[in-house]
Amino acid sequence: MEKSRVLTVFGTASLRVAPDIAEIQVGVVTEDTSLEQALQENSSKMNQVINSLLQLGIPEEDIRTTTFRIQPMYDYVDGQQVFRGYQVTNMVSVRISDITQVGLIVDTAVRNGANQISDLNFMLSNPNEIYRAALSEALLDATANAMTLTNTMQVNMDPIPIRVDELPQSVSPEPRMYSMAEVTSGTPIQPGEIVVEANIEAKFQYGSDY
Structure with missing residues (x-):
């Protein structure tokens, strides 16, 4: 039986949402x-x-x-x-x-x-909910990256990762801060969008046994 090997990949996902x-x-x-x-x-x-x-x-x-x-x-x-x-x-x-x-x-x-x-x-009133959705997509992205690599190498891969680590999350751009002059001058205020990003590192086993 061939000893399995470990492939480390990264996954990322960004969700654009309107502040509420x-x-x-x-x-x-x-x-x-x-x-x-x-x-x-x-x-x-x-x-x-x-x-x-x-x-x-x-x-x-x-x-x-x-x-x-x-x-x-x-x-x-x-x-x-x-x-x-x-x-x-x-x-x-x-x-x-x-x-x-x-x-x-x-x-x-x-x-x-x-x-x-x-x-x-x-x-955002529900930043954790949005982040979890991005986190799920980041794992799918990591899995797709791993499959692309193993398919290129023409080896089999276990689609269930043996380890997943969250990397620092980010919210970008930061919600804009308005001064008193802006909010009282009659200038239209545009809330814009907030980008919630999730990043992970995942390890998959691959080899001829999968």
Whole structure:
């Protein structure tokens, strides 16, 4: 009986999918010489922003605070540090399950007092499911590569691999990040597509016994 040999091949697969969710950072920054006044104004505006988003149907659990910061501000006059007042920053992350509402959500937040929008990020709600589909296709690709090689060598191959290793996965291109100027300027926002790629290394046995 001929001793079997091992063939190592690589498989890859890429799936292009449209993003179906988005996240955006919305916030209010206030300044005043009185800390109490800066806090009160910030709280009032932020509550108005959050309530307006809730009225659009965004679930409360999809709005979460990401930053709350109080810091003193100073100017430098003739080399001297001069106290200018306090700055209060309150930022929330908003998860948007209907990406067709992104423009409406941004406009609503700004109309109700938001003056900071840091990023708009389009993503996938089911990245693991998409990756597993790509992983399955990557294994088929590796098997096809192995069969091509063994057919060329005119030897038989066991179609069931003796080992399969996942290689680092990638999502390319990364979802585009939008600045506040872009999302409030009326420029059409295109979510584009996300490419989910899976790569594997597989080992197959081959020889005259298969």
